[in-house]
Amino acid sequence: MSDKRDKYEVVIGLEVHAQMLTKSKAYSNDINEYGAVPNTNVSVVSLGHPGTLPVMNKKTIENAIKLGLALNCDITENQYFARKNYFYPDLPKGYQITQDTTPICTGGYVIVNDEDGVEKKIGLTRIHMEEDAGKSIHDIDVKDTLVDLNRAGVPLVEIVSEPDLRSSTEAYNYLMEMRKLVRYLEICDGNMEEGSLRCDANISVRLKGASEFGTKVEVKNMNSMRNVQRAIEFEIGRQIDVLENGGTLEQQSRQYDALKNVTHAMRSKEAANDYRYFPEPDLQPLKVTKDQIESVKAEMPALPRELFLKYTKELGLSEYDAYILTDNKSIALYYEELIKHTNLFKLAANWMMGDIKSYLNSQGKEISEFPLSPVRIAKLITLINDGKISSSIASQKIFPAMLENTDKDPLSIAESLNLIQDSNEDSILGFIDEVKKQHPTEVERYKNGEKQLIGFLMGQLMKISKGKADPKTANQILRNELEK
Numbered sequence: 167m168s169d170k171r172d173k174y175e176v177v178i179g180l181e182v183h184a185q186m187l188t189k190s191k192a193y194s195n196d197i198n199e200y201g202a203v204p205n206t207n208v209s210v211v212s213l214g215h216p217g218t219l220p221v222m223n224k225k226t227i228e229n230a231i232k233l234g235l236a237l238n239c240d241i242t243e244n245q246y247f248a249r250k251n252y253f254y255p256d257l258p259k260g261y262q263i264t265q266d267t268t269p270i271c272t273g274g275y276v277i278v279n280d281e282d283g284v285e286k287k288i289g290l291t292r293i294h295m296e297e298d299a300g301k302s303i304h305d306i307d308v309k310d311t312l313v314d315l316n317r318a319g320v321p322l323v324e325i326v327s328e329p330d331l332r333s334s335t336e337a338y339n340y341l342m343e344m345r346k347l348v349r350y351l352e353i354c355d356g357n358m359e360e361g362s363l364r365c366d367a368n369i370s371v372r373l374k375g376a377s378e379f380g381t382k383v384e385v386k387n388m389n390s391m392r393n394v395q396r397a398i399e400f401e402i403g404r405q406i407d408v409l410e411n412g413g414t415l416e417q418q419s420r421q422y423d424a425l426k427n428v429t430h431a432m433r434s435k436e437a438a439n440d441y442r443y444f445p446e447p448d449l450q451p452l453k454v455t456k457d458q459i460e461s462v463k464a465e466m467p468a469l470p471r472e473l474f475l476k477y478t479k480e481l482g483l484s485e486y487d488a489y490i491l492t493d494n495k496s497i498a499l500y501y502e503e504l505i506k507h508t509n510l511f512k513l514a515a516n517w518m519m520g521d522i523k524s525y526l527n528s529q530g531k532e533i534s535e536f537p538l539s540p541v542r543i544a545k546l547i548t549l550i551n552d553g554k555i556s557s558s559i560a561s562q563k564i565f566p567a568m569l570e571n572t573d574k575d576p577l578s579i580a581e582s583l584n585l586i587q588d589s590n591e592d593s594i595l596g597f598i599d600e601v602k603k604q605h606p607t608e609v610e611r612y613k614n615g616e617k618q619l620i621g622f623l624m625g626q627l628m629k630i631s632k633g634k635a636d637p638k639t640a641n642q643i644l645r646n647e648l649e650k
């Protein structure tokens with residue numbers, strides 16, 4: 167199989183639908199919420215009753231502009247809405263309001279890691295606004311299909327990529343980046359299991375070096391990022407098998423079955439819908455002004471990519487550290503606060519990804535519930551850096567005590583527990599005298615050339631000081647004393 171596979175190049179383009187986090191639906195004041203009792207957030211507008219008129223939700227436009235700016239797109243100045251007509255039981259109006267020839271955003275790109283971790287730019291074709299359909303539910307009633315119209319009219323943006331992706335890993339990484347971005351922008355909760363982020367994958371293969379793309383197949387119905395990756399893998403194998411067996415591929419839509427990890431044909435292009443798009447007569451054309459764009463820009467939050475570049479280029483963190491810190495917005499914002507109070511960037515990152523993360527994991531808490539302020543953590547790591555406390559004492563004794571006494575400073579905790587390291591020369595000399603007294607033979611042997619005994623003697627010194635001697639200072643003084 168792998169030999170055959172090596173002959174082919176994989177080509178993938180993704181269509182991502184993101185449900186907007188708005189209070190009300192796209193064109194009515196029905197509530198936009200997931201999980202409500204079926205058919206309760208449904209007004210005559212969502213049902214498309216004669217005589218009702220849609221009213222555009224301004225928040226959706228703002229969200230789409232935000233996303234477009236974050237993805238380096240051009241924002242279209244003059245737009246209109248279009249009707250996409252088709253019949254389906256979960257579409258009571260008989261059409262969806264969408265954008266056809268004038269998507270709100272065009273061009274742009276997202277940076278994604280390829281299989282070797284090398285960054286590459288994935289081009290975006292367009293982002294347009296539209297409304298969701300209701301939901302047909304096939305798996306509750308054994309006989310009938312049930313329809314829930316709560317989702318009908320929920321605002322969506324659809325993000326269409328260029329066919330620039332070359333492996334299922336790149337597709338997975340692309341989705342991870344998109345989800346991270348919509349979460350940073352707070353325009354979509356990114357929950358694939360609940361369907362607030364959905365993805366159709368267009369996949370084709372061609373012989374390496376071929377100049378034309380192969381026939382594409384569109385795979386639908388994946389409800390997790392891993393399933394998108396698995397569905398693509400299956401589809402690549404299937405397409406190559408067909409071609410290697412002398413067959414030809416048909417342009418079609420296929421559905422992914424996660425349980426069996428296979429795709430099934432749904433409909434071929436010949437049977438594809440003709441949506442008879444035409445301009446939506448009930449909505450005014452939309453004009454986006456420069457002022458509007460500027461005001462969205464002014465309210466743009468820090469973006470993961472910018473933070474990643476800042477951490478790697480300015481703060482000197484590794485790409486791995488920067489990736490982990492920026493993966494979750496709340497973690498990144500905590501770190502941003504932390505480094506306002508200390509420039510021990512690496513130590514601060516280590517604490518975030520080490521002790522703080524372990525604590526959160528063990529408690530099943532989010533960083534938003536972490537009881538210690540960034541200022542307190544900054545003070546703690548400053549104490550470590552100044553040699554006042556050791557890293558292990560900080561982790562094992564002081565950090566837990568801080569969590570118990572959230573109003574106390576780490577310094578006062580360290581003092582009250584008698585954990586401040588001793589770097590005072592006189593007291594260290596005192597410890598050294600004691601070492602000499604207790605271990606005269608080893609001291610003599612060291613002086614006669616057995617330099618490796620420094621480790622043993624240092625260990626004794628730390629023991630005599632009850633772990634409080636500052637190891638760096640103590641080591642220096644000990645060596646000096648023994649060389650005398």
Ligand code: ADP
Nearest residue numbers: 177178179180327328329368369370379380382
């Ligand atoms: P359609 O008209 O069938 O919807 P589009 O041209 O709108 O096709 O493309 C839909 C998606 O399919 C886009 O994400 C695009 O990048 C991708 N795509 C187009 N051609 C191919 C191909 N040959 N292989 C894989 N993906 C493709």
Ligand code: MG
Nearest residue numbers: 181326368384
């Ligand atoms: Mg399309």
